[in-house]
Amino acid sequence: MNVLIIGQGIAGSCLAWELKRRGADFTIADRPIAETASRVAAGLVNPLTGRAFRPGWRQEECLSAAEAFYPETERELGGSWWQKTPIFRELETEDQLEVWQERQTAPESCAYAGPLFPWPEHWEGRGKAAYTR
Ligand SMILES: Cc1cc2nc3c(=O)[nH]c(=O)nc-3n(C[C@H](O)[C@H](O)[C@H](O)COP(=O)(O)OP(=O)(O)OC[C@H]3O[C@@H](n4cnc5c(N)ncnc54)[C@H](O)[C@@H]3O)c2cc1C
Known part of the structure; x- marks a missing residue:
């Protein structure tokens, strides 16, 4: 073939x-x-996407495939592109805050929706913020 x-x-x-x-x-x-x-x-894997912070399609299956696939390519090609890093999310509106709180408790998203913290005073903006794990 x-x-x-x-x-x-x-x-x-x-x-x-x-x-x-x-x-x-x-x-x-x-x-x-x-x-x-x-x-x-900027990055290729984001477990909670879009304005509604929804888990991706077939999320767990895709994440575990990525977890196996990208490190294998790193080992074989001698590079480094599989880096896990928290994703900063600004929660500006009440609606976004409410959705985030739902994501924190829903079984399919609770592993990824991190705790809320106040928007740092010395940054522009308002409301709360959180990290996607
Ligand atoms: C700003 C931005 C941010 C993003 N952030 C994320 C994210 O955080 N998480 C996430 O999962 N996804 C994200 N995405 C989406 C993700 O980047 C794309 O879904 C993915 O890169 C698409 O890959 P692809 O190989 O299908 O297409 P492409 O990367 O577009 O590759 C298509 C290739 O085909 C070539 N090509 C086009 N036409 C022809 C032709 N006629 N003949 C020959 N070759 C051709 C092009 O040169 C190109 O190399 C983001 C996209 C953008 C634009």
Whole structure:
């Protein structure tokens, strides 16, 4: 089987990695565009996304796949791109605060919705803040 992959963003790269692991032949055709989604995104895994801080689709399954996949690519390629870091979330409105509090107790999100803390006085802004773990 010879697979033609069009585009080498994160999706094309991961597919190529998997095909290589399985011993399949493939070719990648990419267009040299400077600002693709994979190049400009600040981070690729965020367990509570969007304004409603929703857990991602098939979250646990995807996180454990990522946990296995990215460190393997680091070991083989000798780099470092799987770094876990808390994500700062500003909770400006009452609605956002309420949603965050729901996320703190819901089974599918409580592991990720960190405790609330007051917005630091010396920062601009208002309301409360929290970290996504
Ligand atoms: C500002 C920003 C922030 C983001 N933040 C997050 C985040 O926090 N968490 C998260 O999970 N996701 C985030 N995303 C989304 C995530 O970055 C994308 O879903 C992901 O990078 C898409 O990867 P991709 O490989 O599908 O596409 P792309 O990265 O767009 O790759 C497509 C590739 O195809 C090539 N191509 C296009 N047309 C052709 C053609 N005709 N022929 C050949 N090659 C072609 C392009 O040059 C490119 O290399 C963010 C996106 C943006 C823009």
